[in-house]
Amino acid sequence: MPNRKATAIACSNIAFIKYWGNRDDALRLPANPSLSLNLGDLYTTTTVAFDKGLEKDEVTIDDRPADEATRARVSGHLDLVRQRAGHHTAGRVVSRNNFPAGAGIASSASGFAALTVAACAAAGLELAEAELSALARRGSGSASRSVPGGYTEWVMGKGNATSFARSVAPPDHWGLRDVVVIVSREHKVVGSSRGHGLAVGSRLHMSRVAAAPAMLAACKRALLARDLEAMGTLIEQDAVMMHAVMMTSRPPLYYWLPATMAVIKAAQGWRAAGLPVYFTIDAGPNVHLICEAARATEVETRARGLPGVLDVLVSRPGGAARLVEEHLF
Numbered sequence: 013m014p015n016r017k018a019t020a021i022a023c024s025n026i027a028f029i030k031y032w033g034n035r036d037d038a039l040r041l042p043a044n045p046s047l048s049l050n051l052g053d054l055y056t057t058t059t060v061a062f063d064k065g066l067e068k069d070e071v072t073i074d075d076r077p078a079d080e081a082t083r084a085r086v087s088g089h090l091d092l093v094r095q096r097a098g099h100h101t102a103g104r105v106v107s108r109n110n111f112p113a114g115a116g117i118a119s120s121a122s123g124f125a126a127l128t129v130a131a132c133a134a135a136g137l138e139l140a141e142a143e144l145s146a147l148a149r150r151g152s153g154s155a156s157r158s159v160p161g162g163y164t165e166w167v168m169g170k171g172n173a174t175s176f177a178r179s180v181a182p183p184d185h186w187g188l189r190d191v192v193v194i195v196s197r198e199h200k201v202v203g204s205s206r207g208h209g210l211a212v213g214s215r216l217h218m219s220r221v222a223a224a225p226a227m228l229a230a231c232k233r234a235l236l237a238r239d240l241e242a243m244g245t246l247i248e249q250d251a252v253m254m255h256a257v258m259m260t261s262r263p264p265l266y267y268w269l270p271a272t273m274a275v276i277k278a279a280q281g282w283r284a285a286g287l288p289v290y291f292t293i294d295a296g297p298n299v300h301l302i303c304e305a306a307r308a309t310e311v312e313t314r315a316r317g318l319p320g321v322l323d324v325l326v327s328r329p330g331g332a333a334r335l336v337e338e339h340l341f
């Protein structure tokens with residue numbers, strides 16, 4: 013195989029119906045289906061070069077060598093691509109997030125989606141979108157949803173090849189905004205890979221998982237009908253249900269801070285006063301406020317005025333992961 017390199021860009025995403033818990037941890041087969049929106053303004057650009065001159069995989073993230081645990085996780089993902097392509101050449105991975113490091117925005121979804129698309133192209137593999145999504149899933153479950161564009165659904169599937177995400181509506185279907193309210197920049201103590209494994213320890217988990225397909229179907233209907241009130245009610249319910257599972261796991265995971273609750277309370281107050289905005293929260297303390305484009309500046313200004321808010325980022329819907337460059341060297 014000649015030395016070849018490729019660069020890809022992939023957006024982060026915010027889940028409306030969350031993925032939490034696996035039915036197979038090794039393959040990252042989810043306990044429930046999930047639905048999300050790609051975030052076009054928060055993305056990762058990754059270059060992968062398979063180079064016969066290298067002895068082992070090298071990984072640089074945001075201009076710094078990755079720590080050994082991250083390097084090993086990325087290297088494990090490159091192994092999946094190499095196995096599929098039938099070669100053993102080591103790779104150099106250079107990845108950059110356009111959002112500030114420590115902004116509390118998880119980079120695993122955009123990171124593993126961009127890594128998958130770049131590594132497959134650099135290995136000379138031509139895979140269909142569903143295959144790329146299923147492969148990205150192995151690096152980080154939510155990365156499967158950053159491969160297709162716009163509003164995407166990760167179907168549970170029956171096994172490795174059938175558990176992938178697909179687009180349910182393009183980015184321009186609905187001009188929603190995600191107003192990300194940052195109340196902490198600290199690195200989370202328990203990452204989501206470990207958190208998924210703890211979910212089964214909560215008695216609430218099975219109840220959430222049993223309800224998830226119907227929640228997703230209702231949320232998708234509201235999304236396709238552009239009904240923010242119906243969709244917003246469901247996304248808040250699911251986010252709180254996921255955090256209830258986290259808080260009742262053993263050991264419990266409390267990701268919320270007092271400022272998290274303060275943003276929730278404020279959003280409820282704004283809504284009661286006529287501003288349509290709904291919250292969701294990932295595995296961390298920061299709050300994502302979902303609203304229509306016309307109200308985003310108002311939501312952002314109000315959020316900036318809340319005590320304990322460190323920063324606010326606003327994102328539009330985003331497209332599919334894409335290859336931007338590919339060549340031999």
Ligand code: PMV
Pocket residue numbers: 026027029030031032046118120121152153154155204205293294295
């Ligand atoms: O892809 P992971 O393993 O980082 O899990 C993501 C989990 C949540 O962000 C909490 C929910 C989701 O569906 O994105």
